[in-house]
Amino acid sequence: xxxxxxxxxxxxxxxxxxxxxxxxxxxxxxxxxxxxxxxxxxxxxxxxxxxxxxxxxxxxxxxxxxxxxxxxxxxxxxxxxxxxxxxxxxxxxxxxxxxxxxxxxxxxxxxxxxxxxxxxxxxxxxxxxxxxxxxxxxxxxxxxxxxxxxxxxxxxxxxxxxxxxxxxxxxxxxxxxxxxxxxxxxxxxxxxxxxxxxxxxxxxxxxxxxxxxxxxxxxxxxxxxxxxxxx
Amino acid sequence: xxxxxxxxxxxxxxxxxxxxxxxxxxxxxxxxxxxxxxxxxxxxxxxxxxxxxxxxxxxxxxxxxxxxxxxxxxxxxxxxxxxxxxxxxxxxxxxxxxxxxxxxxxxxxxxxxxxxxxxxxxxxxxxxxxxxxxxxxxxxxxxxxxxxxxxxxxxxxxxxxxxxxxxxxxxxxxxxxxxxxxxxxxxxxxxxxxxxxxxxxxxxxxxxxxxxxxxxxxxxxxxxxxxxx
Amino acid sequence: xxxxxxxxxxxxxxxxxxxxxxxxxxxxxxxxxxxxxxxxxxxxxxxxxxxxxxxxxxxxxxxxxxxxxxxxxxxxxxxxxxxxxxxxxxxxxxxxxxxxxxxxxxxxxxxxxxxxxxxxxxxxxxxxxxxxxxxxxxxxxxxxxxxxxxxxxxxxxxxxxxxxxxxxxxxxxxxxxxxxxxxxxxxxxxxxxxxxxxxxxxxxxxxxxxxxxxxxxxxxxxxxxxxxxxxxxxxxxxxxxxxxxxxxxxxxxxxxxxxxxxxxxxxxx
Numbered sequence: 138x139x140x141x142x143x144x145x146x147x148x149x150x151x152x153x154x155x156x157x158x159x160x161x162x163x164x165x166x167x168x169x170x171x172x173x174x175x176x177x178x179x180x181x182x183x184x185x186x187x188x189x190x191x192x193x194x195x196x197x198x199x200x201x202x203x204x205x206x207x208x209x210x211x212x213x214x215x216x217x218x219x220x221x222x223x224x225x226x227x228x229x230x231x232x233x234x235x236x237x238x239x240x241x242x243x244x245x246x247x248x249x250x251x252x253x254x255x256x257x258x259x260x261x262x263x264x265x266x267x268x269x270x271x272x273x274x275x276x277x278x279x280x281x282x283x284x285x286x287x288x289x290x291x292x293x294x295x296x297x298x299x300x301x302x303x304x305x306x307x308x309x310x311x312x313x314x315x316x317x318x319x320x321x322x323x324x325x326x327x328x329x330x331x332x333x334x335x336x337x338x339x340x341x342x343x344x345x346x347x348x349x350x351x352x353x354x355x356x357x358x359x360x361x362x363x364x365x366x367x368x
Numbered sequence: 369x370x371x372x373x374x375x376x377x378x379x380x381x382x383x384x385x386x387x388x389x390x391x392x393x394x395x396x397x398x399x400x401x402x403x404x405x406x407x408x409x410x411x412x413x414x415x416x417x418x419x420x421x422x423x424x425x426x427x428x429x430x431x432x433x434x435x436x437x438x439x440x441x442x443x444x445x446x447x448x449x450x451x452x453x454x455x456x457x458x459x460x461x462x463x464x465x466x467x468x469x470x471x472x473x474x475x476x477x478x479x480x481x482x483x484x485x486x487x488x489x490x491x492x493x494x495x496x497x498x499x500x501x502x503x504x505x506x507x508x509x510x511x512x513x514x515x516x517x518x519x520x521x522x523x524x525x526x527x528x529x530x531x532x533x534x535x536x537x538x539x540x541x542x543x544x545x546x547x548x549x550x551x552x553x554x555x556x557x558x559x560x561x562x563x564x565x566x567x568x569x570x571x572x573x574x575x576x577x578x579x580x581x582x583x584x585x586x587x588x589x590x591x592x593x594x595x596x597x
Numbered sequence: 598x599x600x601x602x603x604x605x606x607x608x609x610x611x612x613x614x615x616x617x618x619x620x621x622x623x624x625x626x627x628x629x630x631x632x633x634x635x636x637x638x639x640x641x642x643x644x645x646x647x648x649x650x651x652x653x654x655x656x657x658x659x660x661x662x663x664x665x666x667x668x669x670x671x672x673x674x675x676x677x678x679x680x681x682x683x684x685x686x687x688x689x690x691x692x693x694x695x696x697x698x699x700x701x702x703x704x705x706x707x708x709x710x711x712x713x714x715x716x717x718x719x720x721x722x723x724x725x726x727x728x729x730x731x732x733x734x735x736x737x738x739x740x741x742x743x744x745x746x747x748x749x750x751x752x753x754x755x756x757x758x759x760x761x762x763x764x765x766x767x768x769x770x771x772x773x774x775x776x777x778x779x780x781x782x783x784x785x786x787x788x789x790x791x792x793x794x795x796x797x798x799x800x801x802x803x804x805x806x807x808x809x810x811x812x813x814x815x816x817x818x819x820x821x822x823x824x825x826x827x828x829x830x831x832x833x834x835x836x837x838x839x840x841x842x843x844x845x846x847x848x849x850x851x852x853x854x855x856x857x858x859x860x861x862x863x864x865x866x
Contacts, residue, residue: 143640
């Protein structure tokens with residue numbers, strides 16, 4: 138275990154990076170999931186097709202591949218897009234942290250699209266009718282009726298999505314992000330004790346996933362406080 | 369950006385050469401994982417703490433840590449110990465294939481056991497009560513009533529896990545296995561053309577996913593043939 | 598309805614991520630960060646090693662600031678071409694295959710390969726002139742780092758050998774110890790320092806002569822950069838020559854090895 142001394146602070150900073158990636162990709166994942174679900178539920182056939190393609194592509198491709206593609210391809214695509222607006226820009230680059238964050242947000246977002254879609258479909262039609270009867274606008278119905286009800290239904294699978302997010306951060310080490318797994322690889326270079334180093338990484342991730350699971354359980358209890366279920 | 373189509377047509381056959389390893393990893397881990405999952409499930413619902421608790425610990429650890437870390441611990445970490453290298457398991461653990469199968473089995477076993485448990489919990493109590501009324505023992509109820517219904521309920525979630533398993537096989541490339549992803553990375557390293565190679569690889573995986581989804585759809589239809597809509 | 602919003606979001610996002618065009622003052626350097634003693638991270642979180650010293654020395658001479666980026670070896674050149682960084686200072690050998698895609702500065706370190714295996718193995722792998730005997734390699738497993746010059750040499754000379762490809766260099770030593778591979782081919786200086794001279798390595802030794810065929814290993818390792826930047830390349834090469842001539846390069850080497858690892862001839866531009 139003494140091999141780890143001296144590396145604790147590196148592991149700490151690596152964990153901070155994991156948290157940073159987690160929070161940003163969480164926000165993006167919810168965004169992508171909501172947009173995707175809305176597109177699938179809308180009447181617009183083009184939106185449905187695009188959302189359908191989104192889920193097929195990102196559920197069907199291994200995560201490691203999406204990360205590598207976004208990392209190498211991002212510069213080329215973004216530069217091309219940017220040059221449409223401002224021909225003087227030589228190149229745009231996306232640093233590994235953002236390439237990785239966006240990649241895993243896109244991946245888990247495609248699963249979240251299905252989860253949110255199912256949850257939206259589970260909102261009681263009676264509540265929507267009541268909202269109409271009260272004269273609420275579409276936006277008001279969405280914010281005050283649909284989202285709270287849908288959220289309770291989506292919570293258990295959403296908890297799984299959050300777990301997937303935090304575990305996928307380990308894959309971003311492949312493109313050089315200095316999170317805990319990469320720290321371990323560098324530490325092994327100097328200490329030569331792979332088992333110890335990787336176990337530390339495992340424990341750190343276990344701690345994170347435990348916190349997430351407990352939070353989700355707490356949120357489920359909070360959401361179920363009225364005792365109502367789906368009909 | 370020049371899109372080198374000839375590179376794509378050259379690389380696809382090379383990558384498909386790795387599909388054998390991908391399939392072997394997938395099916396072997398799926399079968400072993402399913403067996404492990406059933407064992408874990410029975411331990412979980414046994415009601416005896418000395419069976420239920422180890423199962424829960426296994427599930428907790430393997431669902432709570434990234435699979436890449438699990439693979440690395442098994443492949444690079446275990447040989448650090450003398451007793452592993454002298455043990456009877458060494459011929460398996462020595463090979464990257466063996467380590468990959470072990471890691472994938474332990475991982476998918478944990479996930480699938482939870483999926484099966486969800487299926488078991490979803491069986492209508494009325495059916496089980498009817499079974500008791502007919503005089504079936506607990507064991508008979510489990511085999512003839514719970515299992516068929518739970519299987520049908522668990523199938524959608526299981527198909528998702530099966531697809532995840534297929535995608536996880538690509539991680540075996542990080543421990544020197546030349547599956548499709550491993551071959552792709554070698555091609556990229558020699559040609560310096562990541563875009564073309566990785567996009568073709570992604571398309572191959574998407575086709576595989578589509579095939580798996582269709583197959584599971586068929587199985588679901590078949591199992592639900594007596595269920596009223 | 599959605600599209601103007603998306604468009605402005607896209608421009609905003611692009612502006613957020615834009616690094617703009619690189620000014621001559623800041624150069625981003627790509628390296629493996631797990632290749633001790635040439636480029637690696639110490640427990641304090643600092644990058645250290647021969648390559649790091651060379652990069653800093655060159656930067657001081659040409660008056661640029663440096664930013665270090667860690668990159669897995671097999672993606673090093675693709676990443677350079679994708680603009681992830683501007684220079685490769687990662688013990689990358691100057692070879693003709695690589696020169697097709699990128700440019701190199703003048704060399705700053707010798708480039709050589711050697712096979713390492715069990716010290717008591719009695720394979721006769723090389724004949725007296727130093728050429729490999731292909732048949733004797735049959736059935737032996739060789740560990741190599743993907744995209745390395747060692748892999749290229751093996752693929753060209755001994756295509757029949759059973760090659761196992763690794764993503765980095767440290768796993769090579771781990772698996773050699775574990776018996777997963779019978780031998781590895783890597784940089785002998787690194788092997789001597791980090792492995793053979795330590796307790797873990799005392800059952801192992803060199804099982805081949807030093808191999809330095811220019812076709813595969815080039816004349817040495819140099820700084821890699823994208824093509825079309827001749828002015829920068831000249832500045833880098835001139836800086837390296839200065840480092841050779843003022844003794845700095847020797848100093849960097851002596852920090853790690855009891856000998857210098859470059860050829861003084863290179864100082865005469």
